[in-house]
Amino acid sequence: MIIPTIDAGLEALVRAELPLDQQVGDVSFDPPSGTWSAALSRINVNFFLFGIGRSPQPPRPAVDRLGPDGRMQRRAPLPMLQLHYLVSAWAGTIRDEHQLIGDVLTLFMLNQVLPAEHLSPDMLSSVQLTVAHHDNNRAKDVWSTVGGTIKPSFELMVTTAIDAMPFLDLPPRAERVQSMVAPQPKTEPEGYFAGRSTRNPG
Numbered sequence: 001m002i003i004p005t006i007d008a009g010l011e012a013l014v015r016a017e018l019p020l021d022q023q024v025g026d027v028s029f030d031p032p033s034g035t036w037s038a039a040l041s042r043i044n045v046n047f048f049l050f051g052i053g054r055s056p057q058p059p060r061p062a063v064d065r066l067g068p069d070g071r072m073q074r075r076a077p078l079p080m081l082q083l084h085y086l087v088s089a090w091a092g093t094i095r096d097e098h099q100l101i102g103d104v105l106t107l108f109m110l111n112q113v114l115p116a117e118h119l120s121p122d123m124l125s126s127v128q129l130t131v132a133h134h135d136n137n138r139a140k141d142v143w144s145t146v147g148g149t150i151k152p153s154f155e156l157m158v159t160t161a162i163d164a165m166p167f168l169d170l171p172p173r174a175e176r177v178q179s180m181v182a183p184q185p186k187t188e189p190e191g192y193f194a195g196r197s198t199r200n201p202g
Contacts (some may be wrong), residue, residue, distance in 0.1 A: 006127060006158055008082065012118035014045055017107055027149065031146040032088055041067050044090040045104055047156070051084030060161045064170075072170045073107070074091050078125065078161035086121035086134075086142050088153040105131065108156055140202050190191050 011027040014020055020027065025043035030036050032046050059077040067073040086110075089100035114127035132155040143150045 002081070002123075002160070002162065003049070003052075003083065005123055006114070006160070007049075008120070009114050009118040009123075009127065010047055010085075010158075011196060013111065013114060014104065014107065017111070018045075018103055020045065027052075032086075032090075032143075032148045032151075033146045033150055034076075036089065037148060038071070040090055043092070043096070043100060044086045045100070046090065048086040048088070048142070048146070049083060050086055050145075051082075053082055055080035055082035055159050057159060067169065071172075072171050078163065081160055081162050083158040085156040085158065086139070086153055087156050088161065090149050090151075105154055108154075114158075125163050127157040130157040130159070131155070 002140055007029055010088050014027055015022070015082055020043075025045070026045055028046050029049065030046065031148065057080040059079050062077050064072060064074050087101075087104060089097050089104055091097045091100050107127055112129055114129055116123075116126075119127065134154070138155070139153060143153075
């Protein structure tokens, strides 16, 4: 659920801020292979998800909240997820492609967090956006893997918490500890005097 939600958020951001109207161009997530690119008929911004893994960022801490029934609830620490997208632009001419990829790069340089209005209401964690440092060998490896022609592109890293941990009810907190057994009065052992002699000593 989380990856389609982020995909939809990235598309919504590009369409709203670039802007890229649906009547003008497309936003795709297909591998940019030669076969795929040969079938394009409109300008296209492509987000190819080529890497998924755990982020080096520490997990988000546990969170307590008051549940709908008035009981306290807790959500366990959330591990951080990192997605790696290869972002490229496709248009009719090289000049148009350079203009388009430049606009997309500027958009993500200026937006380091995916705005909440572009995410599902069920997505409670923020989504961080980072344009990675250029690694020419890494880009070549991705392009050669999909079998496409190398084009101007950049790597977008998306980091967020895995919002899959449910809130669970906490046990009631003990306010005080009471003695379960009342103290009993101290008594002499039964028959203590019964076996003793009543004669005076001597």
